[in-house]
Amino acid sequence: MQIDYYSNTQDGHPHVVKDGHPHVVKDCRPHVSTRWPPRDGLQGKAVVDEQAYREGKLGTARPAGEGTSELINKEKLSQGRLFTRSFEDGLGFEYVMFYNDAEKRIVCVFQGGPHLQGMPGFFHGGAIATMIDATVGMNAIVSGGIVMTANLNINFKRPIPLCSIVLINSQLDKIEGRKLLVSCNVQSVDEKILYTEATSLFVKLNPEKEFDIKELVLKSAPPA
Numbered sequence: 001m002q003i004d005y006y007s008n009t010q011d012g013h014p015h016v017v018k019d020g021h022p023h024v025v026k027d028c029r030p031h032v033s034t035r036w037p038p039r040d041g042l043q044g045k046a047v048v049d050e051q052a053y054r055e056g057k058l059g060t061a062r063p064a065g066e067g068t069s070e071l072i073n074k075e076k077l078s079q080g081r082l083f084t085r086s087f088e089d090g091l092g093f094e095y096v097m098f099y100n101d102a103e104k105r106i107v108c109v110f111q112g113g114p115h116l117q118g119m120p121g122f123f124h125g126g127a128i129a130t131m132i133d134a135t136v137g138m139n140a141i142v143s144g145g146i147v148m149t150a151n152l153n154i155n156f157k158r159p160i161p162l163c164s165i166v167l168i169n170s171q172l173d174k175i176e177g178r179k180l181l182v183s184c185n186v187q188s189v190d191e192k193i194l195y196t197e198a199t200s201l202f203v204k205l206n207p208e209k210e211f212d213i214k215e216l217v218l219k220s221a222p223p224a
């Protein structure tokens with residue numbers, strides 16, 4: 001997927017204006033806090049049912065606050081915020097993801113802010129890992145439904161300059177039953193520098209009780 005152009009104008013977030021295949025590419029940005037969770041969709045729902053969790057089972061989606069609540073404090077839960085949206089604009093994770101359904105790929109354009117510093121002048125490895133997890137995770141979610149990261153294997157090859165813009169190219173490699181294997185690399189915008197490579201394993205939770213999370217995630221995209 002060729003990205004030709006980006007700008008920083010829309011919503012104050014990096015925004016790709018044009019790419020090679022606009023007809024198959026969906027702008028998918030659940031991280032924009034005003035749009036995620038979608039009001040009519042997942043608001044107030046917990047991924048893990050506490051009772052099922054205690055019984056060693058996972059993944060029954062149910063409204064948070066109903067039934068048992070020892071595990072997750074309701075008040076704290078209501079303050080829940082997607083980790084990548086927990087910084088002030090411009091200081092933390094600024095990104096947009098484009099999903100190509102036919103190719104099962106997601107390209108994330110990521111511009112980290114100054115509060116993601118690790119070694120002076122470079123991104124913290126944990127911040128890079130977070131964006132990788134978010135990108136391959138979104139690929140697994142739209143491809144397989146409700147999943148969790150079981151394994152994330154990262155090779156950091158070059159340090160990434162703080163505040164630079166990078167592309168995270170992710171690809172669904174295989175689905176084996178409940179397992180989804182997704183790989184990705186992190187490159188400079190001109191694709192001349194390979195910063196990071198990663199492979200991951202996601203496991204679907206409770207496939208029988210799934211609802212169409214893909215539709216909800218894509219619905220959270222802004223109007224074209």
Ligand SMILES: CCCCCCCC/C=C\CCCCCCCC(=O)SCCNC(=O)CCNC(=O)[C@H](O)C(C)(C)COP(=O)(O)OP(=O)(O)OC[C@H]1O[C@@H](n2cnc3c(N)ncnc32)[C@H](O)[C@@H]1OP(=O)(O)O
Pocket residue numbers: 030042045046047058061062082133134135137138141146147148149150151177178179201203204205213
């Ligand atoms: C109401 C719905 C709302 C949805 C909201 C969507 C929001 C979207 C918006 C924005 C998202 C942005 C995207 C973010 C993405 C971030 C995701 C994370 O960071 S998740 C946090 C970190 N991960 C954990 O905390 C998992 C902890 N681990 C577990 O809970 C379990 O281990 C789990 C679920 C991963 C698997 O447990 P089992 O009991 O279900 O399954 P078993 O039987 O153990 O494994 C199934 C198969 O997978 C293999 N497997 C499991 N773990 C493996 C591993 N580490 N390495 C290799 N294979 C493994 C096993 O060998 C087995 O394979 P064989 O079927 O036998 O072939």
